[in-house]
Amino acid sequence: MSGSAVRVPRRLLAPAAGWTVDADVIVVGSGIAGLTAALHLRRTGARVLIVTKDLLDAGSTRWAQGGIAAAVGPGDTPEEHMRDTLVAGAGLCDPEAVRALVTEGPGLVRELVEIGTAFDRDAQGDLVLTREGGHLRRRIAHAGGDATGLEIERALLVAVSADPGIEAIEHALVLDLLCGPAGQAAGVTLHVLGEGTRDGVGAARAPAVVLASGGMGQIYSSTTNPQVATGDGVALAMRAGAEATDLEFIQFHPTALWLGRASTGQQPLVSEAVRGEGATIVDGSGVRVMAGVHPLEDLAPRDVVAKAMARRMAEAGLDHLYLDARCLGAQFPRRFPTITASCLAAGIDPARELIPVAPAAHYASGGVRTDLRGRTSLPGLYACGEVACTGVHGANRLASNSLLEGLVFAARLAADLAAGLPPRVPPTPAREPAGLLEAPVRAELAATMSAGAGVLRSAESLAATAAELAELARRASADPCPETWSTTNLHTVASALVDAATRREETRGSHWREDFPALSPAWLGHIVSTVASDGGLDARFEAAGRREASLTGAARAPW
Numbered sequence: 440m441s442g443s444a445v446r447v448p449r450r451l452l453a454p455a456a457g458w459t460v461d462a463d464v465i466v467v468g469s470g471i472a473g474l475t476a477a478l479h480l481r482r483t484g485a486r487v488l489i490v491t492k493d494l495l496d497a498g499s500t501r502w503a504q505g506g507i508a509a510a511v512g513p514g515d516t517p518e519e520h521m522r523d524t525l526v527a528g529a530g531l532c533d534p535e536a537v538r539a540l541v542t543e544g545p546g547l548v549r550e551l552v553e554i555g556t557a558f559d560r561d562a563q564g565d566l567v568l569t570r571e572g573g574h575l576r577r578r579i580a581h582a583g584g585d586a587t588g589l590e591i592e593r594a595l596l597v598a599v600s601a602d603p604g605i606e607a608i609e610h611a612l613v614l615d616l617l618c619g620p621a622g623q624a625a626g627v628t629l630h631v632l633g634e635g636t637r638d639g640v641g642a643a644r645a646p647a648v649v650l651a652s653g654g655m656g657q658i659y660s661s662t663t664n665p666q667v668a669t670g671d672g673v674a675l676a677m678r679a680g681a682e683a684t685d686l687e688f689i690q691f692h693p694t695a696l697w698l699g700r701a702s703t704g705q706q707p708l709v710s711e712a713v714r715g716e717g718a719t720i721v722d723g724s725g726v727r728v729m730a731g732v733h734p735l736e737d738l739a740p741r742d743v744v745a746k747a748m749a750r751r752m753a754e755a756g757l758d759h760l761y762l763d764a765r766c767l768g769a770q771f772p773r774r775f776p777t778i779t780a781s782c783l784a785a786g787i788d789p790a791r792e793l794i795p796v797a798p799a800a801h802y803a804s805g806g807v808r809t810d811l812r813g814r815t816s817l818p819g820l821y822a823c824g825e826v827a828c829t830g831v832h833g834a835n836r837l838a839s840n841s842l843l844e845g846l847v848f849a850a851r852l853a854a855d856l857a858a859g860l861p862p863r864v865p866p867t868p869a870r871e872p873a874g875l876l877e878a879p880v881r882a883e884l885a886a887t888m889s890a891g892a893g894v895l896r897s898a899e900s901l902a903a904t905a906a907e908l909a910e911l912a913r914r915a916s917a918d919p920c921p922e923t924w925s926t927t928n929l930h931t932v933a934s935a936l937v938d939a940a941t942r943r944e945e946t947r948g949s950h951w952r953e954d955f956p957a958l959s960p961a962w963l964g965h966i967v968s969t970v971a972s973d974g975g976l977d978a979r980f981e982a983a984g985r986r987e988a989s990l991t992g993a994a995r996a997p998w
């Protein structure tokens with residue numbers, strides 16, 4: 440029996456599976472991590488089934504603007520990239536995971552070029568590199584100016600569709616993990632909005648399941664994440680008994696385009712690369728917000744900028760600030776065509792006017808806990824990309840490290856599976872009690888998360904949010920459908936996040952407690968969250984640096 444007030448379902452209420460499909464490996468998700476995992480798994484001859492919630496290209500990757508960070512420029516080194524990543528991560532990065540990222544990343548970026556990704560180049564044919572927050576030098580490759588994710592996704596999809604050993608099912612929402620007698624992964628149940636034999640709830644069976652299902656930004660009312668980012672992978676893994684970690688470290692992007700108080704859901708991103716090219720954040724009187732706050736000023740790590748903005752907005756009672764990019768003038772639309780289109784659609788000419796901006800939920804630095812080979816705490820269940828917590832990001836992800844992490848750890852887990860697939864086992868019937876929340880809970884959940892568990896948090900605000908989440912959990916539904924399944928997933932990950940954020944009584948990285956404003960050495964470690972057998976939330980504390988040494992050993996918890 441756990442101590443938390445909130446209860447989350449151990450299984451989603453759903454009709455029995457009416458059809459089955461078999462594969463060697465199931466990849467859940469089709470962004471950079473999922474597609475890279477599929478392509479690398481094919482090198483071993485495995486038959487791969489990709490299941491994805493919407494269309495293949497509808498996930499977060501296509502929205503990535505700024506680029507992909509890697510030490511590929513003249514004079515840059517993996518060591519320098521590692522140093523900047525560790526500084527941003529505020530003591531909680533796993534140095535070995537970061538080492539893998541920065542040393543293996545450049546080769547995998549070259550592989551992207553080989554499959555046809557057209558990164559922006561200068562007249563000599565060299566990659567054009569930009570800077571973003573926390574990077575001490577220009578090391579971010581981009582494509583189409585500010586359409587980097589879209590171009591990478593395009594190239595990967597061309598490669599995937601040319602491989603007859605990869606099957607893809609679109610409009611397929613995963614529900615729960617199928618498990619063998621020893622709790623090992625045996626596949627997933629899923630719901631397909633399809634036609635013919637694969638329609639409705641089915642079972643996809645395989646001895647290995649790779650979660651690459653992206654993030655959870657939709658738990659907040661304002662986010663840069665697309666509608667599909669509802670934390671499905673983390674919720675599925677936790678229901679199955681897997682460990683999640685660092686959930687309290689949600690990164691807020693400082694500059695989402697502010698479209699007014701009534702605008703909720705996905706907000707257009709204004710890339711940090713705009714500041715990399717000289718823009719600054721100012722208030723309505725033109726006073727610079729970041730001057731004197733940090734030596735890197737507007738290019739300070741993202742958490743520092745978002746916090747400084749939130750503080751200024753709270754003090755002055757403002758709901759937005761401005762980005763002044765007028766120094767770029769006529770160059771702006773050429774360098775940032777996507778952002779220009781978003782601004783013009785909102786009636787703003789970014790070359791001549793201030794751009795209204797506010798922080799919005801952007802990236803989950805935590806997620807399903809993995810080792811350096813992408814293995815979760817459940818045999819046969821792997822995770823990579825934003826759904827995973829590999830240890831790379833620590834308490835705050837360095838800008839443009841996420842696409843690179845997706846590449847590196849997808850390749851690593853494929854290498855692990857190349858050594859041999861786990862034995863295929865028949866799934867055992869699920870006995871856990873099933874539950875479901877009604878769909879209208881979603882809007883209330885996002886509003887309470889933004890109010891109490893956003894950029895600024897305190898014991899009081901988190902307690903109010905936890906109470907509201909416990910109340911929402913009582914609104915059960917008997918109507919299994921994509922809306923109620925996604926809402927239930929959002930509630931599970933929001934509840935686990937609030938539990939972790941309440942426990943961490945310090946300010947570190949992207950977790951800012953107004954009642955504990957300082958970083959504390961007692962908290963130099965990770966909160967590892969699980970769902971207990973009664974649906975309550977459990978947590979243990981693990982000292983930093985112990986990830987590979989122990990998947991089970993707990994340090995003395997500071998709570």
Ligand code: SIN
Binds near residue numbers: 571712
């Ligand atoms: C951006 O372009 O500002 C976003 C890049 C990132 O989140 O890494």
